Amino acid sequence: MSFQPEKITREDVLKAINDIENGLIGYRRSTKFDILYRGRTYPPKDVMRQAYKYATGVYEWIPHGGEATNKYLIALGYEIIPKEVNKFTWIETHIELVDYLLENENNQVHLIDLLKGIGITGFEDLDTNDVSIALSEIDPFTFFCYLYKHGPEKRLDLLKTLAKKLNLHIPEDDLGIPSANAQKVWMFPFKKNRRNNEIQRLWDFFKKAVNLEINNEIFSDILTITNVGKIKITEGLFNLNPVEYFPLNGPTKPYLKEVLGIDSEFTSFIEYQNILERIRDKTNKPFYQLSYEAWQWNDNNKKVNYWIFQGSPKIYDAVTAINNKAVSTWTVSAQKDKIKEGDKFILWLTGANAGCYALGTITSEVAMMKEEDVEMDYYLSPTPQIENNRVRVTIDYNLTQSPVLWEMVKEEDVFSDFKGSNQGTNFTATKEQYDTFLDIVNPKNNDYEEVKKILDEEKVTAFLSILRNFVNSNNIKSNDDRISFNVRKKQNRLVFIIGNKYVFAIEKRNTKTMFSIISKNLTSEKHSTYINQKGDIEAYWN
DNA sequence: AACTCCCGTACTGCGATGTT
DNA sequence: AACATCGCAGTACGGGAGTT
Numbered sequence A: 001m002s003f004q005p006e007k008i009t010r011e012d013v014l015k016a017i018n019d020i021e022n023g024l025i026g027y028r029r030s031t032k033f034d035i036l037y038r039g040r041t042y043p044p045k046d047v048m049r050q051a052y053k054y055a056t057g058v059y060e061w062i063p064h065g066g067e068a069t070n071k072y073l074i075a076l077g078y079e080i081i082p083k084e085v086n087k088f089t090w091i092e093t094h095i096e097l098v099d100y101l102l103e104n105e106n107n108q109v110h111l112i113d114l115l116k117g118i119g120i121t122g123f124e125d126l127d128t129n130d131v132s133i134a135l136s137e138i139d140p141f142t143f144f145c146y147l148y149k150h151g152p153e154k155r156l157d158l159l160k161t162l163a164k165k166l167n168l169h170i171p172e173d174d175l176g177i178p179s180a181n182a183q184k185v186w187m188f189p190f191k192k193n194r195r196n197n198e199i200q201r202l203w204d205f206f207k208k209a210v211n212l213e214i215n216n217e218i219f220s221d222i223l224t225i226t227n228v229g230k231i232k233i234t235e236g237l238f239n240l241n242p243v244e245y246f247p248l249n250g251p252t253k254p255y256l257k258e259v260l261g262i263d264s265e266f267t268s269f270i271e272y273q274n275i276l277e278r279i280r281d282k283t284n285k286p287f288y289q290l291s292y293e294a295w296q297w298n299d300n301n302k303k304v305n306y307w308i309f310q311g312s313p314k315i316y317d318a319v320t321a322i323n324n325k326a327v328s329t330w331t332v333s334a335q336k337d338k339i340k341e342g343d344k345f346i347l348w349l350t351g352a353n354a355g356c357y358a359l360g361t362i363t364s365e366v367a368m369m370k371e372e373d374v375e376m377d378y379y380l381s382p383t384p385q386i387e388n389n390r391v392r393v394t395i396d397y398n399l400t401q402s403p404v405l406w407e408m409v410k411e412e413d414v415f416s417d418f419k420g421s422n423q424g425t426n427f428t429a430t431k432e433q434y435d436t437f438l439d440i441v442n443p444k445n446n447d448y449e450e451v452k453k454i455l456d457e458e459k460v461t462a463f464l465s466i467l468r469n470f471v472n473s474n475n476i477k478s479n480d481d482r483i484s485f486n487v488r489k490k491q492n493r494l495v496f497i498i499g500n501k502y503v504f505a506i507e508k509r510n511t512k513t514m515f516s517i518i519s520k521n522l523t524s525e526k527h528s529t530y531i532n533q534k535g536d537i538e539a540y541w542n
Numbered sequence B: 001a002a003c004t005c006c007c008g009t010a011c012t013g014c015g016a017t018g019t020t
Numbered sequence C: 001a002a003c004a005t006c007g008c009a010g011t012a013c014g015g016g017a018g019t020t
Helices: A009-022 A042-056 A068-075 A088-102 A108-117 A142-146 A152-165 A198-210 A216-222 A231-238 A252-260 A271-282 A287-301 A318-323 A432-442 A447-454 A458-472
Strands: A035-037 A040-042 A079-083 A124-128 A132-134 A306-309 A329-332 A345-351 A357-360 A367-369 A388-399 A425-431 A485-487 A494-497 A499-507 A512-519 A528-530 A537-541
Touching: A009 A035, A009 A040, A009 A042, A035 A042, A042 A068, A068 A079, A088 A142, A088 A152, A088 A231, A108 A142, A108 A152, A108 A528, A142 A152, A142 A198, A142 A231, A198 A216, A198 A231, A198 A425, A216 A271, A216 A458, A216 A528, A231 A287, A252 A271, A252 A287, A271 A287, A318 A345, A318 A357, A318 A388, A345 A432, A357 A432, A447 A494, A458 A494, A458 A512
Parallel strands: A306 A345
Antiparallel strands: A035 A040, A035 A079, A124 A132, A306 A425, A329 A388, A345 A357, A357 A388, A367 A388, A485 A494, A494 A499, A499 A512, A512 A537, A528 A537
16 A cells, blocks of 8 residues: 555544553654644654554554654644754753652752752751751752752752752753742741641652642642742642643743733632643643743833943944944843843944934844954954854934934933943933934924924024923923923914913914014014903013 | 842043144 | 043942842
8 A cells, every 4th residue: 555644634643642642652752843732742753653543544654754744744734843952951850850859759868968069058947946957858849949049040050060960961041940939948837837747748749740640639738838839839840840830920920811811810720720721722832931931021021121222433333334234233231131132222322423323123132242244344443353242133223314412302301311421331221212212213293393394493493492491490391281382284383382372382474484472571563462351461472 | 137249320540632 | 732621332339139
């Protein structure tokens, strides 16, 4: 019989996946690609071999791996992903560490010594007399918490050191692993309050969790232990199996709600499992990746940040570089851990003509990299092309033809704390500051600029400076609801209004730009009057 | 509560630029 | 030419936030 892969249906593949899931057929880990289905990954060739059996009765799969096999799966609507290289490498470490922990359940002092041995502290217990004693027992969840009570770099270092010591897979990242609150590392109370086999119950729970045998009863039992919260226990479950369990914690809950539309409130293990199933219904992404994305989304990506990237025209000819589209990276020397992909920046050049010369978007995370060769051409003096912390950027608006100079904006309130022209390369900026530049470049409402162009330039400048003076000397805030600034496009008129009276106005009639002002005293022959209730003249419109 | 890290502010010194 | 001022892909340091 000839090879008939077209007979395989989507259903056959699904049955094959279920067979792997239920341990009915053996399989080997794939090398380059996986089928991604409901957050779990499966080896394409092994799945297809079994699917082919369902379709034709013959247990075989002839095509090579990679594209040759993947095309059939893609045609059937399955998602194929390349193996992530260097990402989530800690999972392998965790899997092996879980085995190691299980072997050492009765060797808890040794586990504590291991942690102490790699430089972790905080092992003081309190006995019944409130005397400080060395901790002499530990559960596996707390073991993980000790590793992850540290900051982002130290905790990975610790995991690596531990992996080396125990001969486990050496991790290269810790993406998506929840952090433990350093003030609440223990999953059990002090010895003086340990009365009910707390540590042993945690070990039993751990073993059941490894075998996916948790039920409502043992779940609610474990929650009765002091210092075990349901959030924390979901993090612990995730640590021991990041494919089957998902942490419902600070970062993930708002992410689930706002990105996937899943409400993550739960009180029992069944409800927890239901949430996990809902996540799988919504996305194929594995739990560990979701945990990482949730953390990213929360920590950074939730809101775009705005930055000033500064350069000196004495050192670097950024103007020509921008015009030649040669700017593709920028140095990051401050705010390294806050600047991130998707943020916006104001490109600020210092010197006599200090100002905003471009607006752009950051397109990579901060990383050690060299400048592109083309970028090097714009240094005014020879500069070595060394590696430093940089981000990739794109220029969205090139303002080099008409830069927004400091002179033009320094009076504005939003720029009172503007950090451009300070010494340094990267500063924080506000959305308002960025938007001000954006509005000048790309005005949403052009009426103001258009009317301004029609009016006599000198008079407009005078008008605006009088107005600014007035606003400043009377300390008028832009949100003061007694005032408004109107643009009357049809009349070519700009007006500043207080209450319901024109106070300053400038407009063009026929060919003349006219300037009007309200005053107590008569200042012009051409005028009209304002009369109060008694009929007296209160003010003049000159 | 002590420690670490990093940002933001205040400041120095000096070459570049401007003024007389 | 001599003097004055400006401004720095500067540095030093205090203090807030985070960590332990």
